[in-house]
Amino acid sequence: MTYEKERNKIIETCLKLQKAGYFPGTWGNVSIRCGDVIIITPSRICYNIMKPEDLTIIDIDGKVTEGIHPPSSEKEVHRQIYQNREDIYAIVHAHTPYAMAASAMEIEAVPCLVEEMSQLLGGSIPVTQVYVPAKEHARLGEAAAAAIGNKNGVLLKNHGPVSCGRDIEEAVLTAEIIEKVCQIYLSVSRPDRFCPIPEPFISSERNRYLYQYGKENT
Numbered sequence: 001m002t003y004e005k006e007r008n009k010i011i012e013t014c015l016k017l018q019k020a021g022y023f024p025g026t027w028g029n030v031s032i033r034c035g036d037v038i039i040i041t042p043s044r045i046c047y048n049i050m051k052p053e054d055l056t057i058i059d060i061d062g063k064v065t066e067g068i069h070p071p072s073s074e075k076e077v078h079r080q081i082y083q084n085r086e087d088i089y090a091i092v093h094a095h096t097p098y099a100m101a102a103s104a105m106e107i108e109a110v111p112c113l114v115e116e117m118s119q120l121l122g123g124s125i126p127v128t129q130v131y132v133p134a135k136e137h138a139r140l141g142e143a144a145a146a147a148i149g150n151k152n153g154v155l156l157k158n159h160g161p162v163s164c165g166r167d168i169e170e171a172v173l174t175a176e177i178i179e180k181v182c183q184i185y186l187s188v189s190r191p192d193r194f195c196p197i198p199e200p201f202i203s204s205e206r207n208r209y210l211y212q213y214g215k216e217n218t
């Protein structure tokens with residue numbers, strides 16, 4: 001079996017996120033990109049019985065190259081984001097209540113309200129502008145890949161959050177920050193009255209997180 005380490009990491013992540021309430025039922029999915037392939041959770045297999053060999057491997061064109069189960073029905077969201085973004089190596093799609101609520105609001109994005117957003121997400125969290133039914137897999141992927149731009153997270157309209165990272169730990173942390181930020185955003189009676197972080201600070205904080213964080217003396 002190939003990619004054993006990554007398969008185990010995905011299962012560990014799914015169990016952790018299920019326990020945290022991020023994955024009700026078999027909703028939610030996780031993938032890791034390794035070279036030319038994407039290792040992704042299969043469709044409709046319960047996380048608590050999932051074994052490493054149950055995971056599916058697809059190539060960047062979406063063709064299954066290894067595995068006995070079909071890949072997650074939302075594989076196009078993962079695949080099309082990877083295709084557009086060479087800097088992303090892991091993706092988590094969760095079904096969490098605050099992010100799902102924000103995805104149903106008439107907004108273009110959740111504004112960049114707190115520092116974690118500048119650093120991890122690269123600013124605001126865009127929301128895809130048209131609801132795409134789950135069965136329209138390719139359109140859902142196109143909408144996600146177009147809306148995310150160079151950010152590390154996106155909300156699928158009337159659906160839920162997608163978070164990305166340079167590794168699986170960062171994608172999980174980003175999922176946690178998205179949920180927390182959406183909770184903050186929805187906790188006030190007039191979310192439009194929030195004052196976002198000024199644009200120059202968003203890019204300077206993002207660059208500091210990417211290139212200087214952990215290397216500074218002060």
Ligand SMILES: [Zn+2]
Nearest residue numbers: 028074093160
């Ligand atoms: Zn979903």
